[in-house]
Amino acid sequence: MSATSQSPVQFKRAILKLSGEALREPGSTDNISPEIVARIAAEIRDAVKGGLQLGVVVGGGNFWRGASASARGMDRATADYVGMLATVMNALAVQSALEHEGVRCIVQSAIEMQNVAEPFIRRKAERHLEEGFVVIFAAGTGNPFFSTDTTAALRASEMRADVIFKATMVDGVYDSDPKKNPDAKRYETVSFQECLSKQLKVMDATAFSLCMDNHIPIIVFDMAPNGNVTRALNGERIGTVVNGG
Numbered sequence: 001m002s003a004t005s006q007s008p009v010q011f012k013r014a015i016l017k018l019s020g021e022a023l024r025e026p027g028s029t030d031n032i033s034p035e036i037v038a039r040i041a042a043e044i045r046d047a048v049k050g051g052l053q054l055g056v057v058v059g060g061g062n063f064w065r066g067a068s069a070s071a072r073g074m075d076r077a078t079a080d081y082v083g084m085l086a087t088v089m090n091a092l093a094v095q096s097a098l099e100h101e102g103v104r105c106i107v108q109s110a111i112e113m114q115n116v117a118e119p120f121i122r123r124k125a126e127r128h129l130e131e132g133f134v135v136i137f138a139a140g141t142g143n144p145f146f147s148t149d150t151t152a153a154l155r156a157s158e159m160r161a162d163v164i165f166k167a168t169m170v171d172g173v174y175d176s177d178p179k180k181n182p183d184a185k186r187y188e189t190v191s192f193q194e195c196l197s198k199q200l201k202v203m204d205a206t207a208f209s210l211c212m213d214n215h216i217p218i219i220v221f222d223m224a225p226n227g228n229v230t231r232a233l234n235g236e237r238i239g240t241v242v243n244g245g
């Protein structure tokens with residue numbers, strides 16, 4: 001069954017990409033809102049009840065973005081390592097909230113940090129998924145010059161996930177940036193090719209290309225409304241589907 005049909009789609013294995021920025025309460029000086037993280041954890045709990053195997057990739061934009069620091073004079077690779085470490089903080093917050101909800105989960109970090117997380121080992125991660133653990137992928141790809149969107153595409157490819165859910169602060173993909181153009185139109189579905197050729201910025205080109213090559217659809221949706229994370233993961237048609245068609 002296609003991810004574009006109107007009836008819910010039952011996915012077996014998925015990657016959820018959580019925006020770092022969306023873990024912050026708008027206007028707050030706290031980088032992480034424990035309340036927002038708790039709400040998302042409860043929504044993930046509801047979504048995995050039916051047996052969905054789930055990997056979570058967390059962003060770090062609520063703390064730091066390497067490209068912005070680099071534009072202000074910092075060495076780009078170092079700035080990116082700071083960004084990757086930021087994602088580890090978010091991952092631990094998500095782990096704690098999931099455990100509070102009774103969800104069995106494990107953090108695997110692409111930068112070794114034995115005291116707080118398992119190292120990322122692909123075969124182990126896949127085993128955890130099969131055993132019903134939610135695996136939280138921290139520290140991005142472990143390499144500078146990449147993003148956590150690309151991490152989601154990479155982990156989805158490695159884990160042979162059916163789909164990537166990009167939970168973000170916009171309710172789908174538009175034909176231009178909706179923050180800059182109030183007349184921007186939202187797509188129900190859009191092809192990878194169109195995203196790349198029109199340079200639609202909701203995900204970076206590396207992430208799009210990897211998903212296109214590995215035939216993994218991406219569903220972009222707004223994580224702010226209550227229940228949206230559960231709805232999306234349970235296959236309700238919300239947001240925009242990016243696929244090969």
Ligand SMILES: Nc1ncnc2c1ncn2[C@@H]1O[C@H](COP(=O)(O)OP(=O)(O)O)[C@@H](O)[C@H]1O
Pocket residue numbers: 018019020021022059061149167168169170172173174175176177178179200201202203
């Ligand atoms: N064509 C587009 N469609 C949707 N959003 C877009 C588009 N172009 C730029 N954006 C911007 O992309 C942002 C989401 O992408 P990003 O910053 O990568 O989010 P995240 O923090 O979830 O990784 C939105 O806030 C939106 O303003």
Ligand SMILES: O=c1ccn([C@@H]2O[C@H](COP(=O)(O)OP(=O)(O)O)[C@@H](O)[C@H]2O)c(=O)[nH]1
Pocket residue numbers: 018019020021058059060061062064065066067079080081082083084086087139140141142143144145146147148149151
């Ligand atoms: O594989 C990766 C993933 C992330 N980052 C760094 O970590 C920051 C935070 O990730 P991202 O911007 O993707 O977070 P999000 O926008 O999803 O919150 C990025 O800006 C990069 O500096 C990186 O260098 N390599």
